[in-house]
Amino acid sequence: MTLREESQKMDSEPAISHHYADVNGIRLHYAECGSGDNLVILLHGFPEFWYSWRHQLTALGKTHRVVALDMRGYNLSDKPARVEDYRIEVLVEDVVGFIKNFGARKAAIVGHDWGAGVAWAVAQKYPERVSRLAVMQVPPAAAWRANLTLRQLLRSWYMFFFQLPRIPEWAISRKDFAGLDQVFKERVTRTGSFTDADIEIYKQALRQPGALSAAVNYYRANLFRLMRGSHTGGISTTVSPSGETAPRRDSRIRVPTLFIFGEQDFAILPETVRGIAKYLDAPYREVRIADSGHWVQNEAVAEVNEALIDFLSSQ
Template sequence: MELEHEHRFVVIDGVRLHYVEAGEGPLVVLLHGFPEFWWSWRHQIPALVAAGYRVVAPDQRGYAQSDKPRSWRDYRIERLAADVAGLITALGEERAFVVGHDWGAAVAWMVATLHPERVERLAILNVPHPDTMLRTLQRSPKQLLHSWYMFFFQIPWLPEHLLGWGGRRALASTYKDARPGAFTSADIGRYVEALRGPEGFRGPINWYRAALRQSPRRARALYRPIPARVLVIWGEQDRFLTAAMADSDPRLVPDVRVVRLPDASHWVQHDEPERVNALLTEFLSAA
């Protein structure tokens, strides 16, 4: 499908966010993860537009054409979730279907938790509920090894400079477990351009700094049951997150369906775009 869209900007709580918009109908907000930007959804936008939705995919704060506050405190999960709730309001809608992958999924979980009045339904790709993530990191040495980079990112200055200097090679290595052909050389080039230089990586890395500098007690104080219906799509060949993390505490996520894709990696919407598109359109339109 051809990707047709408009580029727009909006200011939410003093932060200027860039987003692309396409189609007409009920609003779907697509939230990218690390180290991507709105281009993460290039396979999903045309399919959702064809299914009759108004699709908006922002560059979240710190990424690509959106503002990049310098302090890690500006990337606390509450602020990231408030950006999305504010975007929905700024677009003239009361509620939206919210879809997220990787860090975008973490934000999506918290939008549905902290701003449930804004979320019609929630679709999550390859990131656990934050409570599951926290409990797993505390109890699983295997997951701690998988998540070593999160702790490396706590070092001041060095990570963003190494990634910035590494350029194409650093980004290409991030996607090395994706299915062959899922990321073309042109795709990698777009990511390199969006995150060019140390300044390009500072914001994304500050997401990790903010997450790990929040105490577990403060984090858990945010969690409450999600009233929205939830779909979790999980590529089981994820090298960053163990497959058991797809399952959430039913007290926090009472209405959830988990679909596991055995041959897909962490980059599930790139590995199996047609399958993911079908699952999303079925879920969003279901009675």
């Protein structure tokens, strides 16, 4: 099944529709489900697109207006050519512009992988725009730095590989994107979470002109700045006289937050996501799923949907 056929199939389901929004100087594609005043924005990670939220769109759309973005550079959204156009502070402005596009004062933000990193940064910089924050797999940047170990650096080897010019694009696309077959079939805890048809749809999204380089540019634009804490879109830290790191008072998260973590993540160790609550001045929930991996919203669909529905519906 082609990406177009899959989109047409989903368009035949009245609950889901596809649209475009002009925000922050670019055009973004998104899938939408549900209606009402309770806006929920879903932000995907690498190497995905709106389709990674297919299981959540209809589930959350029963009670909320839910939109799943193709983030800039992905699938049907615009793909700026410059690396710096993918800096996290630019991505933050995309999300804020997207909220304004709906005429909304604020929205619940849900993010996974890179989408989680952007979601944290939106909540830190624009708390007045975020009603609730739900993030999956990725901790705040400051927590990642504070918890960083040699073991985690080794797990993150691909991020450094992605700094090279052109070679990452060749490696990812070789043999008809065989790497996607590997990560979606072999790097899952729950076998069968992705069908062959699903994987082909992901491949077609990355075949869009400019999409693969744009996806890798997220790492090129942000990795070393995030490691140094020099970006302006996320939580920063100070170091106490005892050598312990702590978030600066003016950069703490001040919106109710849910963190979901599949503990069999091939890229992020459980030790890397410890102590997240200390970066918040707001109610905090944590859901850990022992038998799920990195692609948690696709592997543990029922558990993730239940946690999100409960969190987004609570007062």
